[in-house]
Amino acid sequence: QKEVEQNSGPLSVPEGAIASLNCTYSDRGSQSFFWYRQYSGKSPELIMFIYSNGDKEDGRFTAQLNKASQYVSLLIRDSQPSDSATYLCAVNTGFQKLVFGTGTRLLVSP
Amino acid sequence: KAGVTQTPRYLIKTRGQQVTLSCSPISGHRSVSWYQQTPGQGLQFLFEYFSETQRNKGNFPGRFSGRQFSNSRSEMNVSTLELGDSALYLCASSPAGGGGYEQYFGPGTRLTVT
Numbered sequence: 001q002k003e004v005e006q007n008s009g010p011l012s013v014p015e016g017a018i019a020s021l022n023c024t025y026s027d028r029g030s031q032s033f034f035w036y037r038q039y040s041g042k043s044p045e046l047i048m049f050i051y052s053n054g055d056k057e058d059g060r061f062t063a064q065l066n067k068a069s070q071y072v073s074l075l076i077r078d079s080q081p082s083d084s085a086t087y088l089c090a091v092n093t094g095f096q097k098l099v100f101g102t103g104t105r106l107l108v109s110p
Numbered sequence: 111k112a113g114v115t116q117t118p119r120y121l122i123k124t125r126g127q128q129v130t131l132s133c134s135p136i137s138g139h140r141s142v143s144w145y146q147q148t149p150g151q152g153l154q155f156l157f158e159y160f161s162e163t164q165r166n167k168g169n170f171p172g173r174f175s176g177r178q179f180s181n182s183r184s185e186m187n188v189s190t191l192e193l194g195d196s197a198l199y200l201c202a203s204s205p206a207g208g209g210g211y212e213q214y215f216g217p218g219t220r221l222t223v224t
Contacts, residue, residue: 032211034212034213036215042217043198043200043215043216043217043218044153044200044215045215046212046213046214046215049211049212051211088153090153092211094166095158095160095165095166096141096143096158096160096165096166096204096206096211096213097143097155097158097166097168098143098145098153098155098202098213099155100152100153100154101152102152103152
């Protein structure tokens with residue numbers, strides 16, 4: 001079992017819709033969780049982080065964490081074509097070691 | 111604040127050579143982590159330095175090494191390069207500790223081994 005799992009996609013949504021990206025992790029002791037966006041040929045950009053169970057909202061983005069189910073999700077409201085990218089889920093397993101999922105490719109069509 | 115900077119941005123080396131990559135973290139950040147990104151393996155953790163001490167290391171051979179200086183700048187070295195070392199090498203800086211655990215990536219160094 002991989003430490004961090006994501007559906008590779010692509011996830012296709014029309015412009016203006018809500019995109020829902022999911023991630024599961026295996027280490028129950030993990031305390032901090034991150035979502036990065038990576039455009040082709042670029043480095044990952046941090047868009048959300050969450051440390052406590054529940055929801056955390058920042059603009060059009062909402063991160064959701066359920067430690068009991070070992071599940072993290074990212075919702076993108078009012079999706080735009082510029083949101084088309086690969087979204088990486090990352091889990092901090094200790095001393096700043098991030099374990100990444102393989103990423104979900106999101107395609108937002110105009 | 112200026113972001114994380116990495117030099118050089120692109121590098122072409124021959125098998126058997128060695129290479130040194132440099133990373134300057136965001137001002138005030140004391141933790142620097144290094145990652146390797148390849149199409150086949152994705153993003154993999156190499157090591158992390160905090161206050162000049164390596165605190166964590168990933169599953170890479172001893173040919174991969176690093177260090178951190180008193181100003182938090184970090185270097186990583188790969189000796190006896192192999193074709194499979196061709197990758198995007200990313201460094202990320204973080205305040206760590208009470209300052210937060212978020213990691214911010216630099217633009218990366220694209221290494222090609224021929």
